[in-house]
Amino acid sequence: MKDSNMNPSRRRFVVSAGGAISAAALASVLARTAQAADLPHLSPTDPTATAFAYVESTAKIKNPKFVAGSDCKNCNFYQARNSNAAYGPCLIFQGKSVNAKGWCTNYVKAA
Ligand code: SF4
Numbered sequence: 001m002k003d004s005n006m007n008p009s010r011r012r013f014v015v016s017a018g019g020a021i022s023a024a025a026l027a028s029v030l031a032r033t034a035q036a037a038d039l040p041h042l043s044p045t046d047p048t049a050t051a052f053a054y055v056e057s058t059a060k061i062k063n064p065k066f067v068a069g070s071d072c073k074n075c076n077f078y079q080a081r082n083s084n085a086a087y088g089p090c091l092i093f094q095g096k097s098v099n100a101k102g103w104c105t106n107y108v109k110a111a
Pocket of ligand 1: 054071072073075076077078090091092093098102103104105106107108
């Protein structure tokens, strides 16, 4: 059925339903973004962080497992890869945000 043949009340319903779904999706994305920004930063002295040798910056890292260019920002577990945020959520350290320029021994290069 062409749009021009659609019943006007049905067309209004389709348009308003689409708008409602888009608004709900946008609200969900905004809520998640705000939540991520609110997460406390993972401290390198946190016992969980020290267990995985987490560092906030790879600039002076001495860990033999570190490979140059392996920053949180390009790790598979980093959840804010497409943003320019300095910190973002990490699937390994739930409830905390990690430094985009950080690293830990769980690093896995993002595909
Ligand atoms: S798992 Fe990846 S994103 Fe999370 S702290 Fe380690 S290197 Fe960074």
